[in-house]
Amino acid sequence: MKNVSKIIPCYAADTSGVCSALYEFGGMIVVHDASGCNSTYSTHDEPRWYDMRSDIYISALTETDAILGNDEKLIEDIVSAAKDRQPAFIALCGSPMPMMTGFDYEAVARDIQGRTGIPTFGLATNGTRSYISGAGMALEAIVREFVHDMPKEDFDGIAINIIGATPLDFGLTGAVENMKKLYSRPKMKVISSIGMGGTLDEIRKAASANVNLVVSYCGLPAARYMEKEFGIPYICGVPLGDVDMIQAGALSSFMYETAHDGISRMMAAMCRGRATDEKAERLVIGEAVLAGSIAFEWSIMTRHAVDVICPPDIDAELSPDKKDMPLYAEEDIKAYIKDRGIKEVVADPLYKYIIPEGCRLIELPHFAFSGRCFAKDMKDPTCNDFLDDLVLAINKKNE
CATH class of the missing domain: 3.40.50 (Rossmann fold)
Structure with missing residues (x-):
């Protein structure tokens, strides 16, 4: 049977990608899934769970709810929890079961937002795709909701958004903190980290940057949206080592070039001499x-x-x-x-x-x-x- 993992494990699912990407932004993430499955998303695939609070809920979908399509119960539960928690936003994603019953994420999200007044978006995950898909959808949704056009940073250099870092790819190794230090140099400034190590207040200023650094494939949908809407080009790559290393230095050079000519680049693939x-x-x-x-x-x-x-x-x-x-x-x-x-x-x-x-x-x-x-x-x-x-x-x- 093709595409079945018989020896090695599969990668974390798209639902885990959503939870990981949105973990630090002060929102409420609801996974539409069976009772007891929360541990898969919040502990098995989330190393921050024991040291950092985040509102990640499970809908506790029952067999009866699945068969009869009892969406009102889910909506009422989310509205009640939102009134209690007052999150910055609500994200609703799902597992294979709501996919099979034809659950309408966008319609339910609009209903919840209408009742709570809290920005709500539905992310049509189904548990069968990888975390790349879920995290990509989640980060793009955050950018669409909270990033609006604004003047570019007025300083002689490049202003950078770091997009796509999550513990699923970088672990809790201090990678984002090091990238922020690396690009907090003369004529370089980090506006926001859209992913791990970021806040919504910083992300609201993301349109003032003049180049986006995409450090994982999860960040590409958000980067492409910002290129289209705000004219911010992007470059894909991870700065291995400090700025004096060949690769990190080349990446910095390409970021300057990208910021000035407006042409997005896939640096990691482009420079391998193939x-x-x-x-x-x-x-x-x-x-x-x-x-x-x-x-x-x-x-x-x-x-x-x-x-x-x-x-x-x-x-x-x-x-x-x-x-x-x-x-x-x-x-x-x-x-x-x-x-x-x-x-x-x-x-x-x-x-x-x-x-x-x-x-x-x-x-x-x-x-x-x-x-x-x-x-x-x-x-x-x-x-x-x-x-x-x-x-x-x-x-x-x-x-």
């Missing part, structure tokens, strides 16, 4: 933007082509030659590695169970894939020693 038909013997598996950034740096270090596979992405064509492959099935990934003669792979430790014999695995934990199993081993990709550790791991494997 113009030749060289057969890659190295591979990175993971979320498209971070994996692409790692592949770029790895190709610089080895002076050879590096391929990228993006299992959680729906349409991850981030390079002109479309070599960032959204392979979903574990048998396809395994076959690709074997047939292409891949010798080294950077991926989550759980991929070791499908890596063919003779191929080396350099472990890079991904919270959206292996959850808490290797959370303590996650590394901040923006810290100074990230690339050094990667080089040491590669060299150790090659000994």
